[in-house]
Amino acid sequence: MLIFMLAFGLFTTIIVFNKPLTSLTKAKEEFLPSSESSLLFAWPLTAKADSTYVVQVNVFVRNATNIPLLNKKVHLNTTLGTIKDNDRETDKAGKATFVVNSDSPGLAELSAIVNNQVQLKQKVSVKFE
Secondary structure, three states, X not given: OHHHHHHHHHHHXXXXXXXXXXXHHXXXXXXXXXXXXXXXXXXXXXXXXOOOOOEEEEEEOEOOOOOEOOOXXXXXXXXXOEEEOOEEEOOOXXXXXXXXXXXXXXXXXXXXXXXXXXXXXXXXXXXXX
């Protein structure tokens, strides 16, 4: 009887959990940001360097299948100028919006990091004149 119960338990476990154990324990890929699929936009690409003229920067965080990701922390970096609140969370469209300005002329390179781990491959340059 004991052998029957063990065999039945093993059979039931195999049928119910027909997936490898690693697929049950791994983080779902649908919630992982993709550095290739995520997007970085800035507008306008040329702005006055008087610290009152602002450039709007939008970061769209997507997974590998282009699905927007909600509540992801985005950190924006720039080589020139000032970012108002450079840490934001994405909304339901996967979008985080930033404002950049500069009182010095030059070229600002903007880059973004998601969840302090994923560096977006795309970068944007804004010219302040």
